[in-house]
Every structure is written in structure tokens, then in C-alpha cells.
Amino acid sequence: MTTATAETAPLAPADPHPNQFALLKQRRFAPFFWTQFAGAANDNLFKFAFTVMVTYQLQVAWLPPAMAGLVIGALFILPYLLFSATSGQLADKYDKRALILFVKWLEIGIMVVAAFGFFAANVPILLLCTFLMGLHSTLFGPVKFAYLPQHLNERELTGGNGMVEMGTFVAILLGQVAGGLLVDVPAVGPQAVGIACIVLAIAGRVVAHAIPKSAPTDPHLVINWNPFTETWANLKLARENVVVFRSLLGISWMWFFGAIFLSQFPSFAKDVLHGNAQVASLLLVVFSVGIGIGALLCEMLSRRHVEIGLVPLGAVGMSVFAIDLYFASRGLQDAQAATFTLSQFVTVGAHWRVMADLALLSLFTGLYSVPMYALIQLRSQPTHRARIIAANNILNALFMIASSLIAGALLGAGLTIPQIFLLTALANAVVAFYIFMLVPEYLLRFIAWVVSRIIYRFKVSGDEHIPVQGAAVLACNHVSFVDAVLLMAASPRPIYFVMDHRIFKLPVLGAMFKLAKAIPIASQKEDPVVYEAAFKRAAEVLRDGDLLAIFPEGGITKDGVLQPFKGGIMKVLETARADGVQPPVIPMALTNLWGSFFSRVEQGNAMVRPFRRGLFNRVGLNVGAPIPASQVEPAALQGSVAKLLAAG
Template sequence: MSDPSSRGGQFSLLGQRRFAPFFFTQFLGAANDNLFKFAFTVLVTYQLQVSWLDAKMAGLVIGALFILPFVLLSATAGQWADKHDKAFIMRSVKLMEVGIMVLAGLGFWFTWVPLLLGCVFLMGLHSTLFGPVKYAYLPQHLREHELTGGNGLVEMGTFVAILLGNVGGGLLMGINETGRHWVAAACFAVALLGWLTARGIPASPSSDPGLKINWNPVSETWRNLKLAATYPSVFRSLLGISWMWFFGAVFLAQFPSFARDVLHGDEQVASLLLVVFSVGIAVGSLLCERFSHRHVEIGLVPMGAVGMTVFAFDLYLAASGLSYPADAPLFDAAAFVAQPGHGRVMVDLALLAFSAGLYSVPMYALIQLRSQPSHRARIIAANNILNALFMIVSSLAAGAMLSSGFTIPEVFGATAVLNVLVVGYVFWLMPEYIVRLVMLFVARIVYRLRVRGDHHLPTDGAAILVCNHVSFVDAVILGVLSPRPMVFIMDHRIFRTPGIGWFFRLVKAIPIAPQKEDPAAYEAAFERARAVLNEGELLCLFPEGAITRDGKLQPFKAGIMKILETNPVPVIPAALHNLWGSSFSRIDGVALARPLRRGVFNPVGLVVGEPIPPEQVTPAALQQRVQALLDEPTP
């Protein structure tokens, strides 16, 4: 039977106490951040004349003040989130937001710009304290197969909240003379509602209650970055996410100028661009769960990266071909949509954002899954620091290009080209992303995969998975369905198969030769297998020793007992169904004798059994258990 928790899609989480109060708390916080900031920006840009704050610089100053706490205090916030109960921190931070909005209300009511600037910094501090808790909370309450869906909902909620906050701030400030009063009331009401929803967040015990707080933000920031760097896959994912914020900030920051100076549109067009971008990233984030089949699937990341480049560059091409008379009236939203060529701009922007959603959600889930629970919040804090630094560099770089005479479309085009170089470098450092993409493509195009009992696959800790050996793509199928990378032991001849041998080397498979044929290679394989288990990884082997030639389960060899002697870890039996007769099996004597002999989208199943304690394992008993799984109906 499948894990009951696997039933229902990601939206079912919105009806559960472990997720819903948290989701609405973070949603309301993001909405209030942007409602307050945008309303304040409109106030000092259009409605007030402040001698010491140039209207053209107001947005930059407000943005810089908001980001500053992320740079200065994220490291401290990460320590608090690891040391204390996360629900307590979230409720405290939301109560702090209520107090900040009382001050902001006074600032709006009496138009005290210095007080409002101080509140911008305090709201940045509020978000700095909330950020590490926000992403460390999810893996504490969600299972592995729920992480991608949960992160997708959070990412969707964040961008919808940004959209609603900006639109709401602009509309309220436009209400005659009383607009700022309505903004003050709305900010306080949203903050109060956020505090009330936070009261429903369930207890989230400390992951490291004995942690001693280092109050030096500089040394702690450096220590957090070094801590994140000890997990190569996690640290490179942090860099990948920070690059996404660099990339996105270039476009988000230029929407008002892009709408006015390039698209010849008014404020409605700028808002429309924000709507299109927000909807695109929300849809991409939500669909990650469907595309990944409810696992953390980093194979989506290269797909997202390619989409970001292609559609950003096409946006440059589409926008470069537009020109309008300088004295022509600006388009409102309806007139803008009706103009030829503008549809291409909006489609490019939507698909660019959609691709960014595919790119970012699996990376966030990977960080949460592979970070040590005791250090998870501090690693998220390191991510927030990097995000802030990358966004600052993004603003400076875009500003320098525009000051040097580059047009806004040219800045977009340069960012698209730079995306190829940066993301390509990340994938070169961490080929696991490309490997997963190849596995995802082969497994999902050639086969329709179904799995039962996947909750028995461990998300952490050393274990051995054993499976029947039916075809040359068994490792690919198992790799796609596993919630974490596996290291395979395989026949040295299969390891060197022309055409796919490179793939086995890339996934660090362990080739093994018969002891009589090559004793040194035989012993080396077992040494590497022990090293894999010592590092807490998941090892997969095929105890039959070779691919079946008749479709039946062959006798299991005793090699697994040699491993268990030194590494007594749980053994998980599994059975692949319906691969016999496929192009990659030996039904025709050799594989690929008749390519695509069964067409595409062939149903293939995997049944995973309960883990067996190492002291109960024997080759015969293990073979009997795998045969029993084979005798079960195909999933």
C-alpha cells in the first residue's frame, strides 16, 4: 500500500494545520512588505516634494534600506531560527510587524518621511528574521514527496502577494486626499491578520537548542558561508538561486522605465507587466510538483535555465524592434494589448517568469532536503545574504550599463547571454543537474512510470537498495524514482557500454568484475561501496550479477553479505515491472536490436518493499522477497 500522505495534490496542504497557517502568514507578510513600500514610493514620487530626497532616487533608497538588514543581520537570524522554536519566532516577528505598522501609520498620517524610512528598515529587519524560519520550517513539517509542492505554493504565494501588495498600494494612494490614511489602515490590518494566522502555526522544536549565539554579524556571516560550502551540492544551489534573484531583479527593477520608454505605455502597462511576470512565475512554481511527480526533481533546473535565456533574449529582440513617435500619447493597458508586437513581449515575459519558477523551486527543495537539520536555518540565512548581495550587484551593473548608453532591451539581452555563462558554469561544477535532466527525459518519454511503496525509500542515512536486473536502463529508472542520488554497483561490461558508458561514469557508478576474472577490480568495488555507505549515502546493487536473458529472476549472489559484514545497514528490496520486452532488455538477444520495439510511453512499474534489518538478510531470503514484489500487480 502507498503511504496515505501521498494522496492528494499540493493544494491539499492548504487544508492542513501543519501548512495552512504558515502559508497565509508568509503570504500576508510579503503582501504587507510590498503594500507599504510601493505606497511610500508613490507618496514621495508623486505627492510630496522632499528637498533632501530626489523623486528619481526614492525607489532606489527605499529598496536599499529594505535590503540592508538582509546583509547585516541574516546570519544572526539564522542562528535564532536554529536555536529556538520556529513557531514562536514567527509569532514574535509578526507581533513586531504590528508594532512597525503602528509607527508607519503615524508616518503616513502626518507625512513624516524620516519615520517612514525608518519603518522601511524595520520591515526589512522583519523579513530578515522571518526568512530563515520560513524555509527551515517546511522540511520539518513536510515529507520529501511534499517538499516540491510546498515550495511551489510558497513561491507562488510570494509573487502573488508581491503583485497584490503593489497593486493595492498604488490604488489606495490614488484615493484623493485620504489615500495615505487608507494605506495606514490597510497596513495595520494586514499585519494584525498575519499575527492572528501565525498563532495557528504548530510547534516546531529547535534543531539545535544548545547553540551559542555569535553576535558579530561579520564573523557569523563568514562562518555561515563556510558552513554552506561544506555541502557542495547545497552551496552551488545557493549560488544558483542567488543568480536567479540577480537575473529577476534586472527585469523587475526596469518595468516602469521599460513600460514608459520602450513600450510607450503608462502606469497601467507597468502594472500589466508585473501581473504577467507574477502569474508566469506562480504557474511555473505550481507546476513543478506535477512535472517532478512529487519528488525533489532537479532535472527541471536546466530546463528552467534554458527557458530563462531563450525568452529573455527573444524579449530583447521583440522590444528592439518597437518604435513610437515621441509626441504620441502613452498607451493604456487596453491600447497596449491591441498593438501588434506587444503580444510577443507579454508571451516572452510570461514564459521567462514561468522558466524562473521551474528553475528556483527544485533548488530551494534540494537545499532543504540535503542541509543538516541542525544547521538548516543558518544555511538559509547564508542564502539570504547571497541573494541580497547578488541583487545589489544586479542593480549596480544594470545602472552602469544604462549610464554607459545601453538601452533597456540591450540590458535584457546582455543578461540573457550572461545567464548562459553563469548557469553553464554552475552545471559544470555540479553535473548532477544535467544527469537528472537526461534521466528525466529518458524515463518520462520512453516510459510511463508508476511506483508503489516509494515511502520506503530513505531520504537520508546509509542504506542498500537491491533490485532485479532487467535492462540497460534499470539504473536510470531507479535514479529518477529515488528521492536522492544513488550510487550503483554494476557489471564492468555494462559500465563500459558504448553510447551510455559516459552516463554511468558521470553518476559515479562502481564497476565490478568477477573475482576470478579481475580480483583487484573486485576488491576495489567493495572498498568503494563501503566508502559510499560510510558517507551515509544510498547504494544500489543488482544481486543477480547480470541482466536477465529470459525475463526471470536469477539466483542472487552473496556479494551483499560481504558489504553487510563491515556496514550493517538496512536493505530495501525493490522490483521493476514490465521492462522485459522493452528495447533496452535482452529479449531479442541484445539490447536495441529493435529500437522502440514497443513504441513510447510504455508503462513501467516499481514496487518497493519494507526495509530489512541487516541481521535478517541472506541471499536466498532477499531473492524470495524480491520475487514476492515481482508477483504483486504492476503499479
């Protein structure tokens, strides 16, 4: 499996800032953040105000109120299907700052025309502007997500994506609230909306001027202006990296899941919760805040790495709380004939369970989506990263359209809204399981995340020495049966382990290491075929630019003392050198694991005394500076690991 080939920002210190919020003080992020914030707010201010206007204020024979929201939504999303492929090419070929400035000028022009439409109450002009604003967002999408990995390093990527995700949903919320309030102002509501749209567009353009330049990643790219052939080409390009493509499908499923809930909020509030329009707005607020909190939690829970182990956690939470939402709302459908106002709604205890379910399922949706976005950015080839993002936008649009059609069909078949929520939750569990079986790295990272944060309290020192890209050999002491799991948790990239073939016979761990494609090895005397095959496979891993981990002691220590290093690592390096690869060796030392449940104790067996030290016990991993392959020698490498071990 080829890992990160994306160039990240110029190398920064391991902790360039205390948390993701500090990015808002830095020029490489803050102007970009506020530019995309203003754009998302303007999109939703315009769309929501227009929808309210044609639903409640205008009588348009050819656009009945019941169809207005559907038509406006379809026109806005249509450019994603038609022009995403083209916008991805543009973002790869040209400076992203220049493209952002162009998009902001386009937004100002569209909003000037839209203002005329609001002033004149001209629905066809406003429908045209809806399509053009969809085009504006289509052009900005690939630039938006391809910009981040050029200016943030791997340790900042999760936090940066979390900030963008949070900012997007807050902007959507504020835009819709502002649109609804402004258009309802007596006598001058539509005019106020038009002016506000122009002001927001200008503000976005002013802020965008401070965005730093972003060098084109494929300046010699020849643009294919045919959207249909290029869309197909983009999808084929995305399929070249299996993990990335299936992550695109995972993100698109998230949009399917979210669209089901968002589209049903008005009807859910009215027909199930018996609330007024303010109650529907409250549900939107709760959902948006939940996603924002989940997105921001990703950096803390991932320890500032791209931690895709959070994705299964997010998927489980999405299903659990969506199922509970069904049970929480099922008994409310016939409980009240009158309509609740907002103040009356919040006084009913049963409604707080509904809001808690909405908040938690959206929070877990944030945990699910942010690591996937970061993974795609990190592992896509820089030369066509924006086109991969464009493919993602195409798939997102298709999944959202499918969600509308399926929800409509289910409602037409007589299902209630809570029943649709229940089916969506169950479908989410099935889809998530399918994706995690197709891409076992998600499941493995989740197991590593649980072990390193719940069974043990795991602290890593020197993890900046683990390379974000390129081949390397990780050489670590061998203390327990979960050493490999802890190394997985410490690395932002997949690791291929060379492991004693006997460990594959263990019931649970053996299955997990097979899933991780660990490389079994036996002594030359015991099984020469397995011995030679192991070194051949290890050389292939390094040739592919991946991380290879080896435990040079040759087995788990029986007394807690570092054992002499054997010559296997030298054979690995020699085999790799024959393939033209000279990977650095990264010395590592696991500390405080001896005596825990998964280690041997005084010549005894591991995993036989359930109350042996382990739960919440503090363990550590110390990572040393890389050693060039030409300077590696077993005794000296053992000395390096011993120093790291002594550092505690």
C-alpha cells in the same frame, strides 16, 4: 556525497493528501502560509505606496523622485546583509512559533510608527520604517524556510515550497496594487495606506497564533552577536555541503536574473513598449502569475518528491524565452510615438508575444527555484538549517545589489533594455551550465526525469519504502541499460550504483555513469584489484549514510527471466558490517522493460532497432519493504524480487 540528514515532519502516509492545495486545510501549514502571505503583502503595500508618494505627491529636495525607488530598495535590503546571520542563529536556537509571534508583534509596532509617518507626510520616519520592515523580513526569512521541513515530510516539501513561492509572489503583486491604489485616493490616500498597513499587520499576528510549536533544532547554541564574523561563519558552514552551497549560489543567481527583469519593467513598458503605467503593472502581473504557476507545477512534475531534475529544465526555459523576448521587443522600440493605454496595448498582436515570453520565462523560473529551495531544506543539517537559509539570504542580497549595479552600468554604456535582457539570458545559460557541471546531480536527475517521463511512462509503487535518510542497499532485477537511470528517477536522493565495468565503455551511458560516480566491478577472476576496490568503495558509501544500488543477477537478463542472485550482495553487507554499518536491503523490481529499445531481445543486442517498443511505453518499479541486513540471503532476496516482479 552525504544525503538528507534533515529531520522531516513526523512520518505521514505516502499520500496524506491529494495535492498541495490540501495543505491549506491543515493546521501545520495553513496558519504559517497566511502569516507569510500577510507579511509579504504588507511589505510591498508599504514600500510601493511610499515610493509613489515621494515620487508623485511630495516635493523632497534631498530625495529626488529619480532616486526614491533606489534609496527605498537599498534601505529595505540592507538588513539582509547586516542581520541575516544573527536571525539564522535565533531560528536554530528558539522555537520558530515564538520567533514568528515576536516578528508579528514587531511588525505591528513598525506599522503604527509608519502610519504616523503617512499621516504626517514625514519622509525620514518612513525611511526609518523601511529599514525596520527590512529587519522584520530578515528575521522572518530563516524561520520561514526552516519551518517547512519540520512540519512537512519529503513528499510534501516540493508542494509546500511551491505554495509558499506562489503565495509570496501573489502577495507581492496584491500589495503593490493595493499600495498604488490606496495612496492615490484623493485627500486621504496616505492615511488610508497607514491604516491598511496596521490592519494587515494585526491580521498576520492573529493568524500566526494558530501556528503549531516547532522545537528548536540547536537549543544550546551560543549566539554570536557580531554580524560580520557570524556572516563569514555562516558562509563557511554552508560550504561544508558542496551540493547545498552550490544550490545557494543557484538560487542567488535566480534572484539576480529576476531582479534584472523586475527593475526594468517600468522603463521597458515606457521606452520599448510605449505603454503607460498600467502597462508596466500588467507586466508585473504576468511575471508574478507565471512564477506562481511554475511553482505550483513543480509538485505535479516531480510526482511529489524533491525533484532537482526540474532545475536544468527551468534554466533552459529561462534562457530560451528571455532570448525570444529580445527578438520580440527589438522591433517595437521605434514603432510607435504615442503612448498606449492598457486597452490599446492588448489589441496589438506583437505585444502578446512579449507577454507570452514574460509569462513563460517566469514560469520556468518557478520550476528552477522551488526544487532548489526544497533540496537545501532536505539536505541541510537540522541543527544549523536556519543558518544555511540565512547564508542564502545574504547571498541573495549581494546578487540583487550586483544586478542593480551591472544593469545601471550597461544602461550607462548605451545598451538598450532588450539588449540587457539578451545578455542576461546568455549569462544564465553560461552560469547554469557551470553549476550543472560543478554539481552533476542536477544534470543526471534531469536525464532521469526525461527518460522516465518522455521515453517511458514510469510508474513507481511502494516508493515510501525508499528511505529519505540513512544508509540502505537497493537490490533490483537487471533488465536493460537504463535500469540505473530509472532507479535515479524513483529516488529523492542520489544513488551510488555498483555496475559491470564494461558498461562504462558505452559512448553515452558510460559517460553518464562516470559522472554519477558509479562503482565499476569485475569478476574476481577477471580483475581481482577492481573486484576488491568495488566492495571497499561500496562500504564507504554505506558508512557515509548513502544509498547503494546493486543488481544481484550480475548482468542484464538475456531472456527476460529473473536470473539467480549471486553472492556479491552478501559480500557488500559483510564489508559494511566490518565497518559497523548494517543497512537494510530494499527489494525492487522493474516491470515491463523487457523487449524495449534498451533491453536485450531473445539473445540479441540492445539499442540496435530504433523502433523497438519504448517511446511512451508504460514501465514500472515495485518497491518492497526493507529487509534487515541480518535476514538477507540471496535465494530469499531473489524470491522477494520475484514476487514484486509478478505483481506487475
